[in-house]
Amino acid sequence: MSQQRTNENVRYYDASALERAPLFPSSYKKFALIIVLIAAIVGVGAFLYYNYTVLQAPARTQAAIEDALSQEVSADYPYLESYVGWSADEVVADLDANGISHFEIPSSDPSGNTYVLFHAPSTLSAEDAQSYYEKGINKLEAPKAAQLLYGGWELSISSDPASGIRVRYADFKSGSIDAAIASAISQQGLADSEMKESGTDTSGNTYQTGTIEIDEEEYTWRISALKLSDVYSVDISDDAIFVGIRINQA
Numbered sequence: 001m002s003q004q005r006t007n008e009n010v011r012y013y014d015a016s017a018l019e020r021a022p023l024f025p026s027s028y029k030k031f032a033l034i035i036v037l038i039a040a041i042v043g044v045g046a047f048l049y050y051n052y053t054v055l056q057a058p059a060r061t062q063a064a065i066e067d068a069l070s071q072e073v074s075a076d077y078p079y080l081e082s083y084v085g086w087s088a089d090e091v092v093a094d095l096d097a098n099g100i101s102h103f104e105i106p107s108s109d110p111s112g113n114t115y116v117l118f119h120a121p122s123t124l125s126a127e128d129a130q131s132y133y134e135k136g137i138n139k140l141e142a143p144k145a146a147q148l149l150y151g152g153w154e155l156s157i158s159s160d161p162a163s164g165i166r167v168r169y170a171d172f173k174s175g176s177i178d179a180a181i182a183s184a185i186s187q188q189g190l191a192d193s194e195m196k197e198s199g200t201d202t203s204g205n206t207y208q209t210g211t212i213e214i215d216e217e218e219y220t221w222r223i224s225a226l227k228l229s230d231v232y233s234v235d236i237s238d239d240a241i242f243v244g245i246r247i248n249q250a
Helices: 026-055 057-069 088-097 126-135 142-149 177-187
Strands: 003-005 011-013 102-105 114-119 153-158 165-171 194-200 206-214 217-227 241-249
Touching (some): 057 142, 088 153, 165 177, 177 206
Antiparallel strands (some): 003 011, 102 114, 114 153, 153 165, 165 241, 206 217
């Protein structure tokens, strides 16, 4: 840099060179432009991925649940009174004869006197339904749990008359516990039977009991219901109700 003399004793550097715009080789400019474009593409891609996988995930899950619950299903709920006194083999043979798909599931009865099966809903193959069930309902994604429970039911057949026969299922249509119990009473043809008791048990189930005569013998029926969310942690529907129906010898 040159110097300028302003007087005999003071010298100043000439800074005019610093005021010129910096000059970059054209190759540097192209490289910088490429970096900027790559950064922009990566940023847009990251946002789109985050938006799809995180921000839109709840909406997609809810849409999938609603789609599963909008399907036409044939529940084929068993009419328990007709199976009273039947062995498990006889019940299974009757289900097979009527084309009702099912598979055996583990029984919680330590005596080994109870056979338990699960009816696969008509929207799922028996293989898929069994795969979902064996994974565990609480471990399923909500849409798959909805597919399995909507139209599916569990049937327990005990060789002990005191335990009798029981069906359990999820009611997605009634909208309330009282309505689900009323629907179950109608479904099982119990509306004209003698009502005995109703209330809430220690497990939080709302229940209703009554008696019915079958082949000149008296049997007790019990229908209980509670929110599905109190049974399974998977979030499917706030209005879903878990229903249990049992008929056993009085």
